[in-house]
Every structure is written in C-alpha cells, then in structure tokens.
Amino acid sequence: MDVQSDIRTGDTRAIARAITWIENADARGAALVHDIYRQTGRAYIVGITGSPGSGKSTLIARMAALLAAGGAKVGILAVDPSSPFSGGALLGDRIRMFDISLTHDVYMRSMGTRGSLGGLNRSTRMATRILDAAGFDWILIETVGAGQSEVDVHDVAYTTVVVLAPGMGDDIQAMKAGIMEIGDAFVINKADREGADRTLNQVESILHLSAAEGWNPPVLKVSAEQNAGVDELVAVIARHRVHLEEDGELDRIKVRMARLDVVEILKERLTDTMNTELERAATQAELEKVATRETDPYTVADMIVDKIWRGR
Amino acid sequence: MEEKIRVLVAKPGLDGHDRGAKVLARALMEAGMEVIYSGIRRTPEQIAEVAVQEDVDVVMLSCLSGAHNTLFPRVVDLLRQKGGGDILVLGGGIIPEDDMPFLKEHGIQEVFYPGAPIKATIQYVRDNVHKEKHS
Ligand SMILES: Nc1nc2c(ncn2[C@@H]2O[C@H](COP(=O)(O)OP(=O)(O)O)[C@@H](O)[C@H]2O)c(=O)[nH]1
Ligand SMILES: [Mg+2]
Numbered sequence: 330m331d332v333q334s335d336i337r338t339g340d341t342r343a344i345a346r347a348i349t350w351i352e353n354a355d356a357r358g359a360a361l362v363h364d365i366y367r368q369t370g371r372a373y374i375v376g377i378t379g380s381p382g383s384g385k386s387t388l389i390a391r392m393a394a395l396l397a398a399g400g401a402k403v404g405i406l407a408v409d410p411s412s413p414f415s416g417g418a419l420l421g422d423r424i425r426m427f428d429i430s431l432t433h434d435v436y437m438r439s440m441g442t443r444g445s446l447g448g449l450n451r452s453t454r455m456a457t458r459i460l461d462a463a464g465f466d467w468i469l470i471e472t473v474g475a476g477q478s479e480v481d482v483h484d485v486a487y488t489t490v491v492v493l494a495p496g497m498g499d500d501i502q503a504m505k506a507g508i509m510e511i512g513d514a515f516v517i518n519k520a521d522r523e524g525a526d527r528t529l530n531q532v533e534s535i536l537h538l539s540a541a542e543g544w545n546p547p548v549l550k551v552s553a554e555q556n557a558g559v560d561e562l563v564a565v566i567a568r569h570r571v572h573l574e575e576d577g578e579l580d581r582i583k584v585r586m587a588r589l590d591v592v593e594i595l596k597e598r599l600t601d602t603m604n605t606e607l608e609r610a611a612t613q614a615e616l617e618k619v620a621t622r623e624t625d626p627y628t629v630a631d632m633i634v635d636k637i638w639r640g641r
Numbered sequence: 642m643e644e645k646i647r648v649l650v651a652k653p654g655l656d657g658h659d660r661g662a663k664v665l666a667r668a669l670m671e672a673g674m675e676v677i678y679s680g681i682r683r684t685p686e687q688i689a690e691v692a693v694q695e696d697v698d699v700v701m702l703s704c705l706s707g708a709h710n711t712l713f714p715r716v717v718d719l720l721r722q723k724g725g726g727d728i729l730v731l732g733g734g735i736i737p738e739d740d741m742p743f744l745k746e747h748g749i750q751e752v753f754y755p756g757a758p759i760k761a762t763i764q765y766v767r768d769n770v771h772k773e774k775h776s
Binding site for chain 1: 644645647666667669670671672673674675676677678679680683686687690691693694695696723724725
C-alpha cells in the first residue's frame with residue numbers, strides 16, 4: 330500500500346491507516362501531512378457539538394446520508410473522551426452510524442482524545458487534513474460538549490452547530506456562560522418529544538440578547554430519529570458558508586486555522602526538545618540541586634531555555 | 642509513538658442479547674484499549690467495512706444465535722477482500738466445542754468459551770495483535 334498516492338484516490342484503507350499514524354504520533358503521519366497539505370483547503374468543515382445524549386451521532390448519520398445522496402463525499406470524525414485512568418476509550422458514536430457504514434462516499438472514524446484537554450486535539454486537526462486531501466467535500470466533526478471542551482471545535486470547523494435536547498436544563502445554563510458564542514446554528518433535537526418548544530424559546534431568548542448585524546444563528550427544531558428537519562439544517566449550513574465566503578470571513582478563518590496548525594506542530598517540536606533536555610545527565614544534576622534547594626526551578630528552567638536557543 | 646490497540650466488538654446475526662458484548666467492551670477499555678462497539682444485528686458486510694474504516698487491530702465477533710458457522714467466516718472473507726486480512730479475528734458467544742476447529746480453519750484465530758475469563762481474552766489480544774501491522 331502506497332498510502333500517499335492511495336489517499337489521493339480516496340482509498341479507504343489508506344485513509345484509515347494514515348489517521349492511525351497521526352493518532353500514534355508516528356513520524357510517517359507527519360511526513361504525509363507535510364506532503365499532502367498543499368492539496369487541502371477544499372473541504373468544508375462543520376463541527377457538531379453538544380452534551381452526551383443530545384443526539385449528535387444520530388444527527389450526523391442523517392446529515393451524511395443526505396449530503397451523500399446529493400452526490401457529495403462526506404468524511405466524519407467522531408471524538409470521544411479517553412479514560413484518564415486506563416488510557417482506553419469506549420468509542421460509542423459508531424453505534425448510531427452503523428447504518429451508513431456501507432453508504433458510498435461516506436467515511437467515518439471514531440477517535441479517542443488520548444489525554445488531550447479540550448476534546449479536540451492535534452490528531453483531529455491533522456486527520457481533517459487527511460480527509461481533505463482525500464477529496465471529501467464535507468467533513469463533519471462530532472465532539473462532546475462537557476465543560477469548556479466544545480469551545481475548541483470552533484478552532485477546527487468553519488461552521489459550528491450546537492445540539493441541544495429538551496429537558497437538559499444545564500445546557501441552557503452553559504449557553505449563558507458562553508457556549509452561545511461558538512454556535513453558528515442551534516439544533517433543538519428530539520423535537521418529537523415533549524418540551525422542545527420550551528427549549529426553543531429559552532434558546533431564542535438567550536440569543537436575542539446578543540442579536541446583531543450580520544449572521545444571527547438560527548434555531549432549528551429537528552428530530553434526527555424521525556429524520557425531520559435535517560434538510561433545513563443542511564440548508565442553514567450552506568447559507569452560513571455563503572455568508573462567510575461573501576464576507577471574506579472564511580479567508581480570515583483559514584488564516585486563524587493555519588496559525589493553529591503551526592501552533593500544534595510547534596508545541597510538539599518544543600515538547601520533544603524540552604524532554605530531550607530534561608533527560609540529559611547535566612539536567613538531572615540540576616534537578617537534584619533544586620530538590621536540595623541549592624538552586625530554584627526558575628533558574629534551571631531559564632538555563633534550559635537559554636541552552637535550547639543557543640543550541641540552534 | 643503511543644500506539645493503542647483498537648478493537649471492534651461486533652454482533653453479527655439476529656440475536657438481540659448484548660450484555661456480554663458490552664461487558665467485554667468495557668473490560669477492554671479498562672485494559673487501555675480503544676473499543677468500538679457495533680450494536681446488535683449487524684451484517685458481515687457492515688462489520689468488515691467498519692473494521693477497515695476504523696483501522697482496528699482486532700475484531701471480536703460475538704454471536705448467540707447459532708449462526709456463527711456462516712457469519713464468522715463471511716466476516717473473515719470480506720475483510721480479506723477489503724485489504725484487512727491482517728486484522729485479528731476472534732470469536733465468542735455461544736459456540737459449541739465441536740464447531741471450534743471449523744471456525745479456526747476459516748480464519749477465526751481463537752474462539753472463547755461462554756464464561757471464559759475476560760482476563761484471558763485481554764491477554765490473548767495483547768499477545769497476538771499483529772504488531773507488524775504498523776511497521
Ligand atoms: N426521541 C428521540 N431520540 C433521539 C433523537 N435523536 C437521537 N435520539 C436518541 O438519543 C440517544 C443518544 O443519541 P446519540 O446520537 O448517541 O447522542 P450523542 O451522544 O449526542 O451522539 C439515542 O438513544 C438516540 O436514539 C430524536 O430525534 N428523538
Ligand atoms: Mg455521539
């Protein structure tokens with residue numbers, strides 16, 4: 330298997346293996362992204378976030394089926410938290426997406442956060458680039474929205490959809506605390522259930538407070554399970570995309586994302602360098618001096634930084 | 642490099658009992674693996690495709706309906722067709738001892754008895770995963 334050329338032809342196994350390399354921080358993954366990066370930037374990236382159980386996976390399966398039926402290629406990345414204790418993960422999103430496993434032109438991958446804070450990590454960013462190079466028109470990224478972690482889906486997606494469901498009062502509180510700002514569209518899912526209108530009103534009244542010129546995030550009632558309202562959601566995303574393009578905003582977002590891509594790689598490089606320095610025998614001796622209070626950690630840290638700069 | 646063993650725990654066939662599969666999935670997670678659970682009543686075609694898309698190292702098939710002799714080898718065949726012939730395929734559920742040689746001849750590398758200790762299953766996976774896959 331020649332992963333690089335097979336990715337360009339959209340070969341499933343090559344794509345899957347490339348993402349594994351990325352996740353494992355295998356040097357082949359980095360080399361690959363380096364080689365294919367110039368072919369990326371064409372896919373439209375959508376983030377779907379919200380509390381566990383709000384119906385994100387079910388909704389994404391519906392969206393993917395709809396987009397694929399319209400002739401588009403759809404890549405899905407579904408991120409679930411890894412266990413901080415075992416490092417393992419139960420990646421549960423596939424259960425709701427099994428029915429689209431055989432849908433032509435749809436690829437789906439479950440990813441564990443593997444200890445990175447924020448839920449979306451370097452792996453997700455770079456896996457997105459792989460799918461982009463493989464010719465996917467749409468990339469849908471699912472992330473859990475516990476605490477602050479949903480904020481960074483905004484760092485990888487052009488359009489962010491926040492999914493809520495009736496009877497999740499905490500979500501409304503979270504919205505007031507700032508999640509609202511990242512939503513380009515809000516979905517009240519499980520509209521087949523009681524209480525959807527109430528949730529809709531609550532969300533609309535919170536959004537109303539910050540209504541301004543430009544894009545005001547629509548709030549949509551959807552039933553992913555009954556496949557109702559999914560086409561409206563896709564239409565809203567398409568409208569948001571046009572809005573970003575006409576505004577020149579998409580270009581600004583792309584510069585911000587380019588910066589984040591560089592930052593991710595820089596962090597990795599700097600961490601590697603730091604760890605190498607920390608392992609040196611000379612550093613060990615300094616650490617012992619910190620332990621016996623002959624010196625202090627600032628002095629040693631500055632010494633290491635100096636050495637790294639001069640060592641270029 | 643921080644390799645993780647990825648496992649698909651899959652239920653082909655028509656039986657709707659998945660308590661055992663879920664217990665296994667959790668135990669594998671607690672052993673540090675990344676586990677994808679299929680849900681019930683999946684087809685061999687779906688299972689093989691998902692295994693390739695997810696680039697798993699192991700597929701654990703669990704079947705209680707008695708159709709293992711057709712379903713398990715079918716998954717193995719489809720995996721080979723899709724270029725996933727290097728994936729370790731294991732079986733469990735309710736498999737009569739008499740069927741085990743047949744399954745092993747058809748690419749199921751190991752079959753676990755009902756009630757086999759999960760620890761042994763985990764150890765088997767650790768020892769037999771195709772490490773060369775990533776090299
Ligand atoms: N009644 C109803 N249930 C839904 C709907 N969408 C999803 N669900 C159910 O909600 C549960 C969680 O769905 P899932 O997609 O896994 O949510 P996620 O955790 O946000 O990805 C599952 O039992 C789904 O069947 C819907 O529109 N209506
Ligand atoms: Mg989900």
